[in-house]
Amino acid sequence: MARHLIKTDVTIRNTKPTEATLRLNDGDGLYLLVKPNGARWWRLDYSIGGKRKTLSIGVYPDTGLKAARNKADEARELVAAGTDPSDVRKAGKAQQAKALEAERRIDEGLTAAGSFEDVAREWATVPTSKRSEKQTERIIGWMEKDIFPWLGRRPINEITTPEIDATIRRIVDRGALDIARRVLWNCGRIFGYAAKKGYSQGDPTARLCEYMPSKKVEHHAAIIEPKAVGELLRAIDGYQGFLATKCALRIAPMVFVRPGELRKAEWAEIDLDKAEWNIPAERMKMREPHLVPLSTQAVEILRELHALTGGGRYVFPGARTNGRPMSDNAILAALRRMGFAKDEMSGHGFRAMARTILDEVLQVRPDYIEHQLAHAVRDPNGRAYNRTAHLIERRKMMQQWADYLDKLKAGAEVIPLHKKA
Numbered sequence: 001m002a003r004h005l006i007k008t009d010v011t012i013r014n015t016k017p018t019e020a021t022l023r024l025n026d027g028d029g030l031y032l033l034v035k036p037n038g039a040r041w042w043r044l045d046y047s048i049g050g051k052r053k054t055l056s057i058g059v060y061p062d063t064g065l066k067a068a069r070n071k072a073d074e075a076r077e078l079v080a081a082g083t084d085p086s087d088v089r090k091a092g093k094a095q096q097a098k099a100l101e102a103e104r105r106i107d108e109g110l111t112a113a114g115s116f117e118d119v120a121r122e123w124a125t126v127p128t129s130k131r132s133e134k135q136t137e138r139i140i141g142w143m144e145k146d147i148f149p150w151l152g153r154r155p156i157n158e159i160t161t162p163e164i165d166a167t168i169r170r171i172v173d174r175g176a177l178d179i180a181r182r183v184l185w186n187c188g189r190i191f192g193y194a195a196k197k198g199y200s201q202g203d204p205t206a207r208l209c210e211y212m213p214s215k216k217v218e219h220h221a222a223i224i225e226p227k228a229v230g231e232l233l234r235a236i237d238g239y240q241g242f243l244a245t246k247c248a249l250r251i252a253p254m255v256f257v258r259p260g261e262l263r264k265a266e267w268a269e270i271d272l273d274k275a276e277w278n279i280p281a282e283r284m285k286m287r288e289p290h291l292v293p294l295s296t297q298a299v300e301i302l303r304e305l306h307a308l309t310g311g312g313r314y315v316f317p318g319a320r321t322n323g324r325p326m327s328d329n330a331i332l333a334a335l336r337r338m339g340f341a342k343d344e345m346s347g348h349g350f351r352a353m354a355r356t357i358l359d360e361v362l363q364v365r366p367d368y369i370e371h372q373l374a375h376a377v378r379d380p381n382g383r384a385y386n387r388t389a390h391l392i393e394r395r396k397m398m399q400q401w402a403d404y405l406d407k408l409k410a411g412a413e414v415i416p417l418h419k420k421a
Contacts, residue, residue: 006032009065012040030072032060042068044075048084055085114199116159116190117143117152123193132282139186146171146183156191157200164204165211177213184208221342222349224356229253230408232345235338237409242319245330247305252331252347254298254402256354256373258285259347264325265315267306275299275395290374291388293395295402354401362404364397372397 006012006026015024015034022034029045042057057063057071075085114122120143124136131139143152150167151159164187171180184205191203223232236249252262261279270277277292284290294302302315309315312322319326331347351373358364372394 006065009061012060012065026065026069026072028072028076030057030068032068042071044072046075046079046085048079048082053084053086055089114156115153116156117148119156119194119197119199120148120152120190123190126193129281130287135282139182142179142183142186146179147187156194159204161204161208165208168208168212172213181209181212184212220348220352221344221346222352222356223340223345224353226357226361226408229353229357229405230411232340233405233409234411235340239334239338241334241337243308244305244316245319245326245334247301248316248326248331249334251298251301252350253353253405254295254398255292256351257290257292258351258374259328259331261290262347263316263328263330266313267310267315268313270294270302270315272299272302272306284374286374288374291391292372293391293398295399297402297406298398357404358397358401362400364400365393368393368397 006024012024012032015022017034017036017038019036021036024032024034026032031043031045033041033043035041040060042060042063044055044057046053046055055075057068057075060068063071078085078088121140124140147167150170151163154163164184168180168184168187171183188203188205191200191205194200195203223229233253236246239246239249248262252259255262255277257279261283264283265277265279269279272294275294275296275298277294279290279292281287281289305315309317309322314322314325316326316330318324318330335345335347336342355369355373358369359366368390371390
Protein backbone atom coordinates (compact mmCIF):
# COMPACT_ATOMS: atom_id res chain seq x y z
CA MET A 1 0.00 0.00 0.00
CA ALA A 2 1.43 3.37 -1.03
CA ARG A 3 2.26 5.87 1.71
CA HIS A 4 0.53 9.07 0.56
CA LEU A 5 2.38 12.34 1.16
CA ILE A 6 0.08 14.83 -0.62
CA LYS A 7 -2.73 15.50 1.87
CA THR A 8 -5.57 16.69 -0.41
CA ASP A 9 -6.32 18.41 -3.71
CA VAL A 10 -6.20 21.65 -1.74
CA THR A 11 -2.48 21.08 -1.22
CA ILE A 12 -1.99 20.89 -4.99
CA ARG A 13 -4.12 23.97 -5.71
CA ASN A 14 -2.21 26.00 -3.07
CA THR A 15 1.16 25.11 -4.59
CA LYS A 16 2.26 28.08 -6.67
CA PRO A 17 4.59 27.72 -9.68
CA THR A 18 8.18 28.94 -9.33
CA GLU A 19 11.00 29.61 -11.79
CA ALA A 20 12.06 25.97 -11.44
CA THR A 21 9.89 22.85 -11.81
CA LEU A 22 8.50 21.71 -8.45
CA ARG A 23 8.00 18.06 -7.54
CA LEU A 24 5.27 17.02 -5.07
CA ASN A 25 5.90 13.42 -4.00
CA ASP A 26 2.95 11.19 -3.09
CA GLY A 27 4.95 8.06 -2.29
CA ASP A 28 5.93 4.80 -4.01
CA GLY A 29 7.08 6.56 -7.15
CA LEU A 30 3.99 8.75 -7.76
CA TYR A 31 4.59 12.48 -7.96
CA LEU A 32 3.21 15.68 -9.49
CA LEU A 33 5.41 18.01 -11.53
CA VAL A 34 4.46 21.70 -11.26
CA LYS A 35 5.93 23.54 -14.24
CA PRO A 36 6.88 27.27 -14.23
CA ASN A 37 4.01 27.94 -16.66
CA GLY A 38 1.51 26.42 -14.20
CA ALA A 39 1.02 23.08 -15.94
CA ARG A 40 0.76 20.09 -13.58
CA TRP A 41 1.67 16.55 -14.77
CA TRP A 42 1.37 13.26 -12.88
CA ARG A 43 4.28 10.82 -13.23
CA LEU A 44 5.02 7.35 -11.85
CA ASP A 45 8.56 5.98 -11.56
CA TYR A 46 8.87 2.20 -11.50
CA SER A 47 11.42 -0.55 -12.15
CA ILE A 48 10.92 -3.61 -14.37
CA GLY A 49 13.47 -6.02 -15.73
CA GLY A 50 16.18 -4.14 -13.89
CA LYS A 51 15.41 -0.90 -15.75
CA ARG A 52 14.12 2.36 -14.28
CA LYS A 53 11.15 3.75 -16.23
CA THR A 54 8.62 6.59 -15.97
CA LEU A 55 4.91 6.47 -16.86
CA SER A 56 2.70 9.50 -17.53
CA ILE A 57 -0.44 9.25 -15.37
CA GLY A 58 -2.34 12.33 -16.50
CA VAL A 59 -2.64 16.11 -16.28
CA TYR A 60 -4.02 17.88 -13.24
CA PRO A 61 -6.85 18.93 -12.71
CA ASP A 62 -8.30 16.61 -15.44
CA THR A 63 -6.78 13.76 -13.44
CA GLY A 64 -7.34 14.55 -9.76
CA LEU A 65 -5.42 13.21 -6.80
CA LYS A 66 -7.71 10.20 -6.24
CA ALA A 67 -7.76 9.27 -9.94
CA ALA A 68 -3.96 9.55 -10.15
CA ARG A 69 -3.56 7.22 -7.16
CA ASN A 70 -5.96 4.69 -8.73
CA LYS A 71 -4.03 4.72 -12.00
CA ALA A 72 -0.76 4.37 -10.13
CA ASP A 73 -2.12 1.35 -8.19
CA GLU A 74 -3.21 -0.31 -11.48
CA ALA A 75 0.24 0.26 -12.96
CA ARG A 76 1.96 -1.16 -9.85
CA GLU A 77 -0.22 -4.30 -10.06
CA LEU A 78 0.94 -4.80 -13.68
CA VAL A 79 4.58 -4.39 -12.65
CA ALA A 80 4.11 -6.89 -9.81
CA ALA A 81 2.76 -9.37 -12.39
CA GLY A 82 5.80 -8.81 -14.60
CA THR A 83 4.02 -6.67 -17.20
CA ASP A 84 5.33 -3.28 -18.30
CA PRO A 85 2.47 -0.73 -18.07
CA SER A 86 4.12 1.30 -20.84
CA ASP A 87 3.73 -1.67 -23.20
CA VAL A 88 0.10 -2.08 -22.20
CA ARG A 89 -0.54 1.59 -22.96
CA LYS A 90 1.16 1.36 -26.38
CA ALA A 91 -0.88 -1.72 -27.28
CA GLY A 92 -4.06 0.10 -26.27
CA LYS A 93 -3.20 3.10 -28.43
CA ALA A 94 -2.42 0.83 -31.39
CA GLN A 95 -5.75 -0.96 -30.99
CA GLN A 96 -7.55 2.38 -30.77
CA ALA A 97 -5.83 3.63 -33.92
CA LYS A 98 -6.77 0.42 -35.72
CA ALA A 99 -10.39 0.85 -34.69
CA LEU A 100 -10.40 4.47 -35.87
CA GLU A 101 -8.89 3.42 -39.21
CA ALA A 102 -11.61 0.77 -39.60
CA GLU A 103 -14.27 3.42 -38.93
CA ARG A 104 -12.65 5.74 -41.50
CA ARG A 105 -12.71 3.03 -44.14
CA ILE A 106 -16.37 2.33 -43.45
CA ASP A 107 -17.20 6.06 -43.60
CA GLU A 108 -15.36 6.41 -46.95
CA GLY A 109 -16.88 3.25 -48.40
CA LEU A 110 -13.57 1.39 -48.57
CA THR A 111 -13.28 -2.39 -48.56
CA ALA A 112 -11.33 -4.33 -45.97
CA ALA A 113 -8.45 -4.45 -48.45
CA GLY A 114 -8.04 -0.68 -48.17
CA SER A 115 -7.41 2.04 -50.69
CA PHE A 116 -4.66 2.07 -53.30
CA GLU A 117 -2.72 4.56 -51.18
CA ASP A 118 -3.09 2.40 -48.05
CA VAL A 119 -1.71 -0.65 -49.86
CA ALA A 120 1.03 1.34 -51.60
CA ARG A 121 2.31 2.72 -48.30
CA GLU A 122 2.11 -0.74 -46.74
CA TRP A 123 4.09 -2.15 -49.70
CA ALA A 124 6.71 0.55 -49.19
CA THR A 125 7.34 -0.59 -45.61
CA VAL A 126 8.13 -4.20 -46.57
CA PRO A 127 11.93 -4.69 -46.73
CA THR A 128 13.29 -6.08 -49.99
CA SER A 129 16.66 -6.41 -51.71
CA LYS A 130 15.07 -5.23 -54.97
CA ARG A 131 14.94 -1.58 -53.94
CA SER A 132 16.81 0.68 -51.55
CA GLU A 133 15.23 3.02 -49.00
CA LYS A 134 16.08 5.96 -51.25
CA GLN A 135 14.40 4.30 -54.24
CA THR A 136 11.31 3.56 -52.18
CA GLU A 137 11.09 7.23 -51.15
CA ARG A 138 11.38 8.28 -54.79
CA ILE A 139 8.62 5.84 -55.84
CA ILE A 140 6.24 7.07 -53.13
CA GLY A 141 7.09 10.63 -54.19
CA TRP A 142 5.95 9.82 -57.73
CA MET A 143 2.78 8.23 -56.37
CA GLU A 144 2.00 11.26 -54.21
CA LYS A 145 2.36 13.54 -57.21
CA ASP A 146 0.85 11.53 -60.04
CA ILE A 147 -1.32 8.67 -58.70
CA PHE A 148 -2.70 9.32 -55.21
CA PRO A 149 -4.58 12.54 -56.13
CA TRP A 150 -6.73 10.54 -58.59
CA LEU A 151 -6.65 6.93 -57.41
CA GLY A 152 -5.31 7.09 -53.86
CA ARG A 153 -8.70 6.82 -52.12
CA ARG A 154 -10.13 4.25 -54.52
CA PRO A 155 -10.49 0.68 -53.14
CA ILE A 156 -7.57 -1.18 -54.70
CA ASN A 157 -9.70 -4.13 -55.79
CA GLU A 158 -12.05 -1.84 -57.74
CA ILE A 159 -9.48 0.06 -59.82
CA THR A 160 -9.82 -0.69 -63.54
CA THR A 161 -7.36 -0.67 -66.42
CA PRO A 162 -8.98 2.42 -68.05
CA GLU A 163 -8.58 4.33 -64.76
CA ILE A 164 -4.87 3.47 -64.57
CA ASP A 165 -4.44 4.31 -68.26
CA ALA A 166 -6.08 7.73 -67.88
CA THR A 167 -3.89 8.54 -64.87
CA ILE A 168 -0.67 7.48 -66.57
CA ARG A 169 -1.63 9.49 -69.69
CA ARG A 170 -1.53 12.67 -67.62
CA ILE A 171 2.16 12.01 -66.99
CA VAL A 172 2.82 11.20 -70.65
CA ASP A 173 1.00 14.34 -71.80
CA ARG A 174 3.36 16.58 -69.86
CA GLY A 175 6.31 15.01 -71.67
CA ALA A 176 7.61 12.83 -68.83
CA LEU A 177 7.58 9.50 -70.66
CA ASP A 178 10.36 7.95 -68.58
CA ILE A 179 8.55 8.85 -65.35
CA ALA A 180 5.29 7.46 -66.77
CA ARG A 181 6.95 4.12 -67.55
CA ARG A 182 8.47 3.87 -64.08
CA VAL A 183 5.26 4.86 -62.33
CA LEU A 184 3.28 2.31 -64.36
CA TRP A 185 5.81 -0.43 -63.58
CA ASN A 186 5.76 0.35 -59.86
CA CYS A 187 1.95 0.43 -59.85
CA GLY A 188 2.21 -3.11 -61.20
CA ARG A 189 4.49 -4.06 -58.30
CA ILE A 190 1.95 -2.66 -55.84
CA PHE A 191 -0.91 -4.57 -57.47
CA GLY A 192 1.26 -7.70 -57.35
CA TYR A 193 1.78 -7.18 -53.63
CA ALA A 194 -1.98 -6.63 -53.18
CA ALA A 195 -2.71 -9.93 -54.96
CA LYS A 196 -0.19 -11.74 -52.74
CA LYS A 197 -1.84 -10.35 -49.60
CA GLY A 198 -5.33 -11.19 -50.87
CA TYR A 199 -6.37 -7.54 -51.14
CA SER A 200 -7.26 -7.77 -54.82
CA GLN A 201 -7.33 -10.10 -57.79
CA GLY A 202 -5.36 -9.43 -60.96
CA ASP A 203 -3.26 -6.52 -62.15
CA PRO A 204 -5.00 -3.80 -64.21
CA THR A 205 -1.59 -2.51 -65.40
CA ALA A 206 -0.57 -5.82 -67.00
CA ARG A 207 -1.23 -4.96 -70.67
CA LEU A 208 -0.72 -1.20 -70.59
CA CYS A 209 3.04 -1.30 -71.28
CA GLU A 210 2.26 -2.52 -74.81
CA TYR A 211 0.46 0.73 -75.53
CA MET A 212 2.91 3.21 -74.07
CA PRO A 213 4.32 5.64 -76.67
CA SER A 214 7.72 4.67 -78.04
CA LYS A 215 10.66 6.43 -76.53
CA LYS A 216 12.82 8.40 -78.92
CA VAL A 217 16.17 6.63 -79.07
CA GLU A 218 19.02 8.83 -77.91
CA HIS A 219 22.33 8.02 -79.57
CA HIS A 220 25.39 8.96 -77.53
CA ALA A 221 28.31 10.35 -79.46
CA ALA A 222 31.13 7.80 -79.65
CA ILE A 223 34.48 7.31 -81.34
CA ILE A 224 34.57 3.77 -82.75
CA GLU A 225 37.20 3.86 -85.53
CA PRO A 226 40.35 2.19 -84.13
CA LYS A 227 42.71 4.86 -85.43
CA ALA A 228 40.60 7.65 -83.90
CA VAL A 229 40.41 5.68 -80.65
CA GLY A 230 44.21 5.71 -80.50
CA GLU A 231 44.21 9.49 -80.92
CA LEU A 232 41.68 9.81 -78.09
CA LEU A 233 43.76 7.63 -75.77
CA ARG A 234 46.89 9.67 -76.46
CA ALA A 235 44.96 12.87 -75.75
CA ILE A 236 43.81 11.42 -72.42
CA ASP A 237 47.40 10.56 -71.49
CA GLY A 238 48.34 14.17 -72.15
CA TYR A 239 45.42 15.61 -70.17
CA GLN A 240 46.56 18.16 -67.60
CA GLY A 241 44.00 18.46 -64.85
CA PHE A 242 42.90 16.97 -61.52
CA LEU A 243 44.52 13.53 -61.15
CA ALA A 244 41.26 11.78 -60.19
CA THR A 245 39.60 13.09 -63.36
CA LYS A 246 42.54 11.97 -65.49
CA CYS A 247 42.46 8.50 -63.92
CA ALA A 248 38.72 8.27 -64.55
CA LEU A 249 39.35 9.15 -68.20
CA ARG A 250 42.12 6.56 -68.47
CA ILE A 251 40.08 3.76 -66.91
CA ALA A 252 36.73 4.56 -68.57
CA PRO A 253 37.55 2.85 -71.90
CA MET A 254 38.92 -0.23 -70.08
CA VAL A 255 35.84 -0.94 -67.93
CA PHE A 256 33.15 0.67 -70.16
CA VAL A 257 30.58 1.00 -67.37
CA ARG A 258 27.93 3.74 -67.39
CA PRO A 259 29.23 7.21 -66.43
CA GLY A 260 27.25 7.33 -63.18
CA GLU A 261 28.54 3.91 -62.15
CA LEU A 262 32.12 5.03 -62.78
CA ARG A 263 32.08 8.41 -61.04
CA LYS A 264 30.33 6.99 -57.94
CA ALA A 265 32.77 4.07 -57.56
CA GLU A 266 33.78 3.42 -53.95
CA TRP A 267 37.02 1.90 -52.70
CA ALA A 268 35.04 -0.59 -50.60
CA GLU A 269 33.72 -2.13 -53.84
CA ILE A 270 37.16 -2.71 -55.35
CA ASP A 271 39.50 -5.61 -54.57
CA LEU A 272 42.83 -4.82 -56.22
CA ASP A 273 44.37 -8.14 -55.20
CA LYS A 274 41.56 -10.08 -56.89
CA ALA A 275 41.38 -7.51 -59.72
CA GLU A 276 37.60 -7.15 -59.30
CA TRP A 277 35.12 -4.33 -58.96
CA ASN A 278 31.76 -5.34 -57.48
CA ILE A 279 29.10 -2.70 -58.14
CA PRO A 280 26.04 -3.05 -55.83
CA ALA A 281 22.57 -3.45 -57.29
CA GLU A 282 21.28 -0.07 -56.09
CA ARG A 283 23.74 1.76 -58.36
CA MET A 284 23.03 -0.33 -61.46
CA LYS A 285 20.41 0.59 -64.04
CA MET A 286 19.01 -2.96 -64.07
CA ARG A 287 19.04 -3.13 -60.23
CA GLU A 288 21.25 -6.22 -60.28
CA PRO A 289 24.80 -6.41 -58.83
CA HIS A 290 27.53 -6.27 -61.46
CA LEU A 291 31.07 -7.65 -61.44
CA VAL A 292 33.77 -5.93 -63.50
CA PRO A 293 37.02 -7.91 -63.96
CA LEU A 294 39.93 -5.48 -63.92
CA SER A 295 42.81 -5.75 -66.38
CA THR A 296 46.38 -5.36 -65.14
CA GLN A 297 46.39 -1.87 -66.69
CA ALA A 298 43.22 -0.89 -64.78
CA VAL A 299 44.66 -2.19 -61.50
CA GLU A 300 47.85 -0.19 -62.09
CA ILE A 301 45.84 3.01 -62.57
CA LEU A 302 43.80 2.35 -59.42
CA ARG A 303 46.89 1.63 -57.32
CA GLU A 304 48.36 4.95 -58.46
CA LEU A 305 45.14 6.77 -57.57
CA HIS A 306 44.80 5.00 -54.20
CA ALA A 307 47.69 7.05 -52.84
CA LEU A 308 45.62 10.21 -53.41
CA THR A 309 42.01 9.17 -52.71
CA GLY A 310 42.30 5.82 -50.91
CA GLY A 311 41.72 7.41 -47.52
CA GLY A 312 38.21 8.49 -48.51
CA ARG A 313 35.04 6.79 -49.64
CA TYR A 314 35.07 7.59 -53.35
CA VAL A 315 37.59 6.43 -55.92
CA PHE A 316 36.98 9.54 -58.02
CA PRO A 317 36.01 12.34 -55.60
CA GLY A 318 35.22 15.89 -56.61
CA ALA A 319 38.06 18.36 -57.01
CA ARG A 320 36.79 20.51 -54.11
CA THR A 321 35.85 17.84 -51.56
CA ASN A 322 36.44 14.12 -51.14
CA GLY A 323 33.09 13.76 -49.41
CA ARG A 324 31.23 13.60 -52.73
CA PRO A 325 31.95 11.87 -56.05
CA MET A 326 33.06 13.89 -59.04
CA SER A 327 30.30 15.75 -60.82
CA ASP A 328 28.42 14.17 -63.70
CA ASN A 329 29.89 16.87 -65.92
CA ALA A 330 33.55 16.24 -65.07
CA ILE A 331 34.26 13.69 -67.82
CA LEU A 332 32.36 15.70 -70.45
CA ALA A 333 34.15 18.90 -69.48
CA ALA A 334 37.52 17.14 -69.73
CA LEU A 335 36.68 15.77 -73.19
CA ARG A 336 35.72 19.26 -74.36
CA ARG A 337 38.98 20.72 -72.95
CA MET A 338 40.88 18.13 -74.98
CA GLY A 339 39.10 19.32 -78.13
CA PHE A 340 36.48 16.58 -78.62
CA ALA A 341 33.16 18.09 -79.65
CA LYS A 342 29.76 17.22 -78.21
CA ASP A 343 28.77 15.31 -81.35
CA GLU A 344 32.11 13.47 -81.43
CA MET A 345 32.53 11.83 -78.01
CA SER A 346 30.56 11.48 -74.75
CA GLY A 347 30.92 9.68 -71.45
CA HIS A 348 28.58 6.95 -72.69
CA GLY A 349 30.66 6.73 -75.85
CA PHE A 350 33.22 4.45 -74.19
CA ARG A 351 30.54 1.75 -74.01
CA ALA A 352 29.69 1.99 -77.71
CA MET A 353 33.41 2.00 -78.51
CA ALA A 354 34.01 -1.26 -76.62
CA ARG A 355 30.86 -2.96 -77.88
CA THR A 356 31.60 -2.17 -81.53
CA ILE A 357 35.32 -2.99 -81.65
CA LEU A 358 35.15 -6.07 -79.43
CA ASP A 359 32.50 -7.48 -81.76
CA GLU A 360 33.63 -6.33 -85.18
CA VAL A 361 37.44 -6.30 -84.82
CA LEU A 362 38.35 -8.63 -81.95
CA GLN A 363 35.40 -10.93 -82.72
CA VAL A 364 34.50 -11.63 -79.08
CA ARG A 365 31.27 -13.56 -78.52
CA PRO A 366 28.40 -11.02 -78.36
CA ASP A 367 26.88 -12.52 -75.19
CA TYR A 368 30.19 -11.99 -73.32
CA ILE A 369 30.16 -8.35 -74.41
CA GLU A 370 26.49 -7.80 -73.56
CA HIS A 371 26.93 -9.38 -70.15
CA GLN A 372 29.90 -7.15 -69.38
CA LEU A 373 27.87 -4.15 -70.49
CA ALA A 374 25.34 -5.18 -67.78
CA HIS A 375 22.60 -5.61 -70.35
CA ALA A 376 19.77 -8.10 -69.80
CA VAL A 377 21.31 -11.31 -71.14
CA ARG A 378 19.30 -14.52 -70.69
CA ASP A 379 20.11 -18.20 -70.96
CA PRO A 380 18.25 -20.60 -73.33
CA ASN A 381 15.57 -21.10 -70.66
CA GLY A 382 14.90 -17.38 -70.41
CA ARG A 383 16.59 -16.92 -67.05
CA ALA A 384 18.88 -13.97 -66.37
CA TYR A 385 22.53 -14.91 -66.05
CA ASN A 386 24.04 -14.26 -62.64
CA ARG A 387 26.84 -11.77 -62.05
CA THR A 388 29.60 -14.40 -62.33
CA ALA A 389 28.41 -16.01 -65.55
CA HIS A 390 31.25 -16.56 -68.07
CA LEU A 391 33.60 -14.92 -65.59
CA ILE A 392 36.74 -16.69 -66.86
CA GLU A 393 35.96 -15.73 -70.46
CA ARG A 394 35.11 -12.17 -69.47
CA ARG A 395 38.40 -11.81 -67.58
CA LYS A 396 40.24 -12.85 -70.73
CA MET A 397 38.15 -10.45 -72.80
CA MET A 398 38.84 -7.50 -70.48
CA GLN A 399 42.60 -8.16 -70.57
CA GLN A 400 42.54 -8.62 -74.35
CA TRP A 401 40.65 -5.35 -74.68
CA ALA A 402 43.09 -3.41 -72.46
CA ASP A 403 46.06 -4.83 -74.40
CA TYR A 404 44.41 -3.82 -77.68
CA LEU A 405 43.84 -0.28 -76.37
CA ASP A 406 47.56 -0.08 -75.53
CA LYS A 407 48.39 -1.00 -79.13
CA LEU A 408 46.02 1.65 -80.45
CA LYS A 409 47.54 4.26 -78.13
CA ALA A 410 51.05 3.31 -79.29
CA GLY A 411 49.96 3.87 -82.89
CA ALA A 412 50.40 0.24 -83.95
CA GLU A 413 49.11 -1.01 -87.28
CA VAL A 414 45.41 -1.70 -86.78
CA ILE A 415 42.62 -3.13 -88.90
CA PRO A 416 40.14 -0.39 -89.92
CA LEU A 417 36.61 -1.05 -88.75
CA HIS A 418 35.22 -1.58 -92.24
CA LYS A 419 37.89 -4.21 -93.02
CA LYS A 420 37.34 -6.60 -90.14
CA ALA A 421 38.52 -10.16 -90.63
